[in-house]
Amino acid sequence: MRQSQGLLRAAALAGALLAPALAAAQSAPGVTADTLRIGSFGALTGPGYLYGRLVMNGVEAVFDQVNARGGVHGRRLVLVREDDRCEPGAAIAATRKLIHQEQVFALIGGGCSNATIAARAEIEQSGIPFLVFASVHDGITMPRARNIFSTALTSTIESQAQLAYALEQGARRIAVVSMRDAWGRARYQPLMEEFRRRGVSPVADEEITPDANDATPQVLRLRQANADAVIMLLYPKPGAVFLRDAARFGYRPLAIGQSGIADPAAFEEQVGVPGATARFVTISMVRYTPDMPEVAPWRDAIQAKYPGDRLSVFNLFGVGAAQVLVEALRRAGPEPTRERLIEALNGIRDFPTDAFGGGITCTPEDGRCNKTVVWIQKEPGGPIRVIGTTTVR
Amino acid sequence: MLSYLLLSGLTTGSIYALVALGIVLVYKATGTINFAHGDQLMIAGFLAFTLHVLLGLPYLVALAGAVAGSFALGAVAAQVGFRAVLRTSLVNVVLATLGLAFVLKGFARLTWGGISDYLSFPPLVRPEPILIGDMVLLPQQLVVTAGALAVMGLFALFFRLTTIGKAMQATADNPRAARLVGIRVERIHLLAFAVGAAIAGAGATLMAPLTLLYPDIGFMLFIKGFAAAVLGGLTSLPGALVGGIAIGVVEALAAGYIHSSFLEVSAFVAIMATLVLRPRGLMGGPPPRRA
Amino acid sequence: MLEVEHLAVSYGPTRILEDVSFAVPEGQVVSLLGGNGSGKTTVLNALCGMVRPDGGSARIAGEDCTGRRPDEILRRGVAQVPQGREVFATMTVAENLEMGAYARRDRDGVRRDTERVLALFPRLREKARRRAGTLSGGEQQMLAVARAMMSGPRLLLMDEPSVGLAPAVLGDMVATIRALRAEGMTILLVEQNVGVAAAVADTAHVLRGGRIVHSGPAARLLGDEEVLRSYLG
Numbered sequence A: 001m002r003q004s005q006g007l008l009r010a011a012a013l014a015g016a017l018l019a020p021a022l023a024a025a026q027s028a029p030g031v032t033a034d035t036l037r038i039g040s041f042g043a044l045t046g047p048g049y050l051y052g053r054l055v056m057n058g059v060e061a062v063f064d065q066v067n068a069r070g071g072v073h074g075r076r077l078v079l080v081r082e083d084d085r086c087e088p089g090a091a092i093a094a095t096r097k098l099i100h101q102e103q104v105f106a107l108i109g110g111g112c113s114n115a116t117i118a119a120r121a122e123i124e125q126s127g128i129p130f131l132v133f134a135s136v137h138d139g140i141t142m143p144r145a146r147n148i149f150s151t152a153l154t155s156t157i158e159s160q161a162q163l164a165y166a167l168e169q170g171a172r173r174i175a176v177v178s179m180r181d182a183w184g185r186a187r188y189q190p191l192m193e194e195f196r197r198r199g200v201s202p203v204a205d206e207e208i209t210p211d212a213n214d215a216t217p218q219v220l221r222l223r224q225a226n227a228d229a230v231i232m233l234l235y236p237k238p239g240a241v242f243l244r245d246a247a248r249f250g251y252r253p254l255a256i257g258q259s260g261i262a263d264p265a266a267f268e269e270q271v272g273v274p275g276a277t278a279r280f281v282t283i284s285m286v287r288y289t290p291d292m293p294e295v296a297p298w299r300d301a302i303q304a305k306y307p308g309d310r311l312s313v314f315n316l317f318g319v320g321a322a323q324v325l326v327e328a329l330r331r332a333g334p335e336p337t338r339e340r341l342i343e344a345l346n347g348i349r350d351f352p353t354d355a356f357g358g359g360i361t362c363t364p365e366d367g368r369c370n371k372t373v374v375w376i377q378k379e380p381g382g383p384i385r386v387i388g389t390t391t392v393r
Numbered sequence B: 001m002l003s004y005l006l007l008s009g010l011t012t013g014s015i016y017a018l019v020a021l022g023i024v025l026v027y028k029a030t031g032t033i034n035f036a037h038g039d040q041l042m043i044a045g046f047l048a049f050t051l052h053v054l055l056g057l058p059y060l061v062a063l064a065g066a067v068a069g070s071f072a073l074g075a076v077a078a079q080v081g082f083r084a085v086l087r088t089s090l091v092n093v094v095l096a097t098l099g100l101a102f103v104l105k106g107f108a109r110l111t112w113g114g115i116s117d118y119l120s121f122p123p124l125v126r127p128e129p130i131l132i133g134d135m136v137l138l139p140q141q142l143v144v145t146a147g148a149l150a151v152m153g154l155f156a157l158f159f160r161l162t163t164i165g166k167a168m169q170a171t172a173d174n175p176r177a178a179r180l181v182g183i184r185v186e187r188i189h190l191l192a193f194a195v196g197a198a199i200a201g202a203g204a205t206l207m208a209p210l211t212l213l214y215p216d217i218g219f220m221l222f223i224k225g226f227a228a229a230v231l232g233g234l235t236s237l238p239g240a241l242v243g244g245i246a247i248g249v250v251e252a253l254a255a256g257y258i259h260s261s262f263l264e265v266s267a268f269v270a271i272m273a274t275l276v277l278r279p280r281g282l283m284g285g286p287p288p289r290r291a
Numbered sequence C: 001m002l003e004v005e006h007l008a009v010s011y012g013p014t015r016i017l018e019d020v021s022f023a024v025p026e027g028q029v030v031s032l033l034g035g036n037g038s039g040k041t042t043v044l045n046a047l048c049g050m051v052r053p054d055g056g057s058a059r060i061a062g063e064d065c066t067g068r069r070p071d072e073i074l075r076r077g078v079a080q081v082p083q084g085r086e087v088f089a090t091m092t093v094a095e096n097l098e099m100g101a102y103a104r105r106d107r108d109g110v111r112r113d114t115e116r117v118l119a120l121f122p123r124l125r126e127k128a129r130r131r132a133g134t135l136s137g138g139e140q141q142m143l144a145v146a147r148a149m150m151s152g153p154r155l156l157l158m159d160e161p162s163v164g165l166a167p168a169v170l171g172d173m174v175a176t177i178r179a180l181r182a183e184g185m186t187i188l189l190v191e192q193n194v195g196v197a198a199a200v201a202d203t204a205h206v207l208r209g210g211r212i213v214h215s216g217p218a219a220r221l222l223g224d225e226e227v228l229r230s231y232l233g
C-alpha cells in the first residue's frame, strides 16, 4: 500500500517534469510561430555541385517567392544546407546533423545517388519526411519507406520510358547498348524486365565499357542485326564513342539516351562528328530548357539571387521539388506535424509544377512521384528542343 | 568485317601504344613501373585543353605547352617524390608513383572537375570521317597512329644519335657500368621520368579528341598501356607499339566475332597466354638491372 | 700516382676492409692479390667512388679524392675495367667506346684515343657495329679495357681481367697490359691468377682479412711458398 502510494507520487512528479517537454513536442521540430526550417543535403562543392548546390538554389528561389507572399500559414520557410560532397559518409553525417542538431522539420535534397542511398536508413528510421530532388537510384525510394518521396525520375522509370518511346516511334528491331557497371546494371535489369513484360526482345544486346575508346565491333554487330533503334544505357563518353563510330559507318538508328547524357549540346561536341547526333534523343527531368520563355520568372529569380549564375535545368529540379513540398506543407495545415506532412504528400495527385513533364502523384504505395520523362533533342547546329513526354505506369 | 575490325584494333591499339611508350621508357631506364603515367597523361590532356580551348592558343602551341609542362611536372615529381626512394626498395618507388597518381587526380578534379563531365577536345584535323578504300576512318585516328609511330621513331633516333640518349640506354643496359663511365645515374633516372611525362604530354594532346578528357581517364589509359608494355616485353619501344596494336586488335576481334562482353577479358587472356609461352613478352630483353 | 692509407670499408654492419695501405708509383704495374671475397673489388670500388669508405684516404696525384663521386674521380684520370667486364651488351662496340668517353668534352682527344684504342685492339675495329653482347668473352674483355681507356686515364684499375679467358687469349691480355705499360700507363691490377700477376706486375700486395698481409716484388711471388700458402688461405 505504502509502496504503491510512493509509485503514484513518483509518476505524478515525472508527469509534472515531462509536461513542458510534451508541450514542446506538440509543436514539431523545426516549427516556430513564424518559421519553418527545412533541411537540405547534397554536394555544395566538387563536381557533384550540379546535383546539389544548383538544385538547392532552385528550392531557395521557390521559398523566397513563397515567403514574399506571406509564407506557409504565416510561417517563413528557412532552408538549412549541408554539404555531403557526394560521399556516403558525409551524407550520413549531414543528415544526422540536420535531424538532430539543426532540428529541421523536413528534408528536401539528395544529389549523388550513392550518398543518398547511404543516408536512407538514418532518414527512414527518424521518420522525418524527405523529398528527394535529384538522386535517381531506385534503391532510395524502393522498397517503399513511408516517409521518403521523390520528384526525381528513377532509373527504372527511365528504362521503361526508353522502351516505350522506341515502340511509340514505330521501331521494330530494337537493340540495347549498355555499360555493365553498377550504374548500368541498375538500368539494364529493369529494361530487360520491361522487354519481357511487353513481349518483345532486343535484336542485339551489346556492352561498352565506361572508358571505351572504340565501338566499331558493337556498331558492326548492331548494323548486322539491322537494328532500327538503340537504347543507350551509357554515360556520355561511351555514348559519344558509340555514336561517333556509328556515324563512321553511316549507320544512323534512332538512338535513345537517358538522363546520364543530360546535355545534348555538350554531347554533340563530345561525339565530334558533324551530324552524328541527328537521331539522338535523351531524357530530361524537366520540360523546359533554361532559355524558354515559360521559365523566365525563375531565370530572373535565380540570376538576381545568385549573380553570375545562369538558369540551369538543375535549378529547375529544385523549383519543381520545392513546389511539391510547399503544396504539401500548405495541406498539412496551420499546426503541421511530420505525420501530417507525410499524409499530405501521400495525397498529392496530378499536381502541376513549373518544371516537370507531367503532374506529380505520390501514394502510400509508391513514393516515386514523378513518372513522366521529357524527351529532348538537339538538331545538329540548332537549339535543344523538347519533343514530347512519356508517362510510365 | 575483318578489315574493319583490324583497322579499329589498329587505331585503338595506337592509343594504347602511345601510353605504353612512356611506361617502357621509364621502366627501361629505372627498372620501375611508373603507376602515375596514366594520370600524367590526364594532367597533360587538361593542360593542352586549357591552352587550346580555354585560352584559344593554336593546337601546336598547346601541344608544345603540354609536352613542356609535362616534362617539368615529371622532373619535379621525380625530384621531390622519387629521388629519395629510388635508392631504397622497388616497392617504395611503386608506392611513390601510386601516391603521385592520386595527387594528380585530386588536383584535376579540383581544377577542371567543375566544367563538364567529359570535356571535348577539338580534333587537329577535320572531324568528318574519310574513306580509304572501303574503310571509314576518322582523320584524328590516323593522327594518333602516326603520332605513336612518330614518337617511337623520334625516340629511336634520340637513343641512336644523341649522347644523352645513349647514356639513357647505357644506364638501362647496365647501371653499374654506366656509373663507372661517369654517367650520373640519378640524373638519368630523373630525366627518364621527365621524358616519360613529356611523351605523355604529346600522347594526351593527340588522343584527347578521341578519348575526351575527364579526371578518371588516367587509370584506364594506364591499365591498357601497361598491358601493351607487358605484352611487348616492357623493355622494347617497338614492343610497346606491337603490344598496343596487338591488344587493340585482339579486343576488336573478340568483341566483333564473339560478343562485346569478351572485349575486356580477351586482352588479358591474350597477355596471359603470351607470357606463358614467352615469359619475356613479344620483344622483351632481360629485365633491367638496378643500380 | 696513387696513395692509399688506412682505407676502411663496410657493407652495412660487415667490415670488409679494416686497414689497407699501399701505393702505386707512376708508370708501374702494381698487383693486388687475394682469395675469393677478400675485398679486392671493394678496394677498387672505394678508389673510383662506387662505395664510400668509412675511413682512411685515397690520394690521386697528391689530391685527396676520398668519397668523391665516380664521375669526379674519372675526370681526375682514374678508370676501372670492372670484374665481369660489364660491357653495355645491347649497345654496339662503337657506342660502348663512346660511352667510355662520356665524361670528356675534348672531341679531338676523344677521336685520337678512339684511334689509339682501335689500333691496340684491331678486332674491335672489325666488329665496331656489332652489339657488345654478341662478342666472345675475350673480345668483351678487350672492349672493357678499351672502354676504360677511352676516358683517357692516367691510372687504370683492372679487376681480374684474366678470368674466363681461353689460354690463347690469356697471352693476348698479358701482352696488352705490357703494351699499356710501355705507353706509360700506371696500372693497379687485381688478380687471382698469380701467373699473370707475376708476368706483368712490378710489385704485388696480398690482401687478407681486410689488410695487406704481404708485399713484395712480383717476380718473386711465384716461387714464394709462404705467400702462396697465405694467399690460398
Ligand SMILES: Nc1ncnc2c1ncn2[C@@H]1O[C@H](COP(=O)(O)OP(=O)(O)OP(=O)(O)O)[C@@H](O)[C@H]1O
Pocket (backbone or CB within 6 Å): C011, C016, C034, C035, C036, C037, C038, C039, C040, C041, C042, C043, C083, C192
Ligand atoms: N654490395 C655488397 N653488399 C654487401 N656485401 C658485399 C657487397 N659486395 C661485396 N660484398 C662482400 O664483401 C666481401 C668482399 O667482396 P669483394 O667483391 O670485394 O671480394 P673480392 O676479393 O673482389 O672477391 P672475388 O675474388 O670473388 O672477386 C665479400 O664477402 C662479399 O660477399
Ligand SMILES: [Mg+2]
Pocket (backbone or CB within 6 Å): C040, C041, C042, C083, C159
Ligand atoms: Mg672481385
